[in-house]
Amino acid sequence: MKKFLLTLYEEGLNLIFPRRCPVCDGVVAPYMVAKGRLRAGQLIHPKCRKQVKYVTGPLCLKCGKPLGKQGEYAEYCEDCKKTRHYFTGGFSVFEYRSMASSIYRFKYRGRQEYATFYAAETARKLGRKLRSLGIEAIIPVPMYEKKKISRGYNQAEILAREISKKIGIREYENIIKRIQNTRPMKELDARGRRNNLKKAFNITRNDVKFKCILIIDDIYTTGSTIDEIAHEFLMAGVEKVYFLTLSIGQTT
Incomplete structure (x- = not known):
């Protein structure tokens, strides 16, 4: 009912x-x-669906980024070759350029309803794989509280809720919090991103019992945000931390 x-x-x-x-x-x-x-x-719209491009292989075995021309010879993207990531592995749904404007409106212009389509495509493309990993909790990347109030919503939470409905894994929003209002990541290089996020997150529960979780965010660039969150959860006893983002770039 x-x-x-x-x-x-x-x-x-x-x-x-x-x-x-x-x-x-x-x-x-x-x-x-x-x-x-x-x-x-x-x-x-049916005609618009034809413009959507999805992430396809060969992909980096760590972050899931398309390897492009080097995919014939490499297993990992250049970033994952030189960076120690804390996360176990990652997945993305859309090729960045085809959905950049869409994700911008979803994130900054209040188009929260897009999440229904995003989640449906996530389930269609990756649902079976995600369910096979033994994931016990879906956790959105948290937003600094004042920033969330100013924007009116956290797009990662909206997306996580819809994905949870589609693939049947429970979503949790209050296990980890963002305790620092960090600079916008787009203004920083890779090293700056990592320094910017140090001590930015804090797990709010002392009894995290999950062994395998899935972090949800909108875009994967260098993985700095996912890494900081993954590190916190690994310290709390979680054994595997996967991530899922809407889009990801391609190794050139």
């Missing part, structure tokens, strides 16, 4: 505030007629 009422509520919102296509940002019809029946509308 609860699930039915929630679905009814969401459909009602779609009528009042029509869903937007995650590629072109145009309105997507809340309903469609198929085989003589009224059905829920699609999450993306």
Whole structure:
């Protein structure tokens, strides 16, 4: 009954505030007629779906970044060859350039509804793999509280909730907190990113019993944020820390 009422509520919102296509940002019809029946509308325009590009192999065995031309000869990207990462492994769904504008609107322009499409594609592309890893908890990258209040939401939390629904693994939001308002990562180089994040996170529980977790974020660049969070969880007794991001760049 609860699930039915929630679905009814969401459909009602779609009528009042029509869903937007995650590629072109145009309105997507809340309903469609198929085989003589009224059905829920699609999450993306069919023509826009053709523009979406997904992460494909060969991929770095550590971070999951596409290896490009060097993939024929290498197992790891250049970054993972020279950097000691604390995370166990990582996955991303979309090739960065094809979804950069979409993720920007999701992150900064309030297009929280895009998360439904993102999660559906995550489940379609990676759901079976993620469920096979023994993941016990989905944990979004936390945002500094004042920054979250200013923006109105944490996009990683929105995404984590939707992915949790799709793949059936519980999501937790209050196990780790961001206790420092760090500089924007896009302003820093790789070394600066790592220094910027030192002591930025703190686990809020003394009884973390998970052995395998999945960290959720929007974009993977150097892995500095994921590494700092992974390090905290490893110190707390977690054995494996995987991550999932919406997009990732490619080794050139």
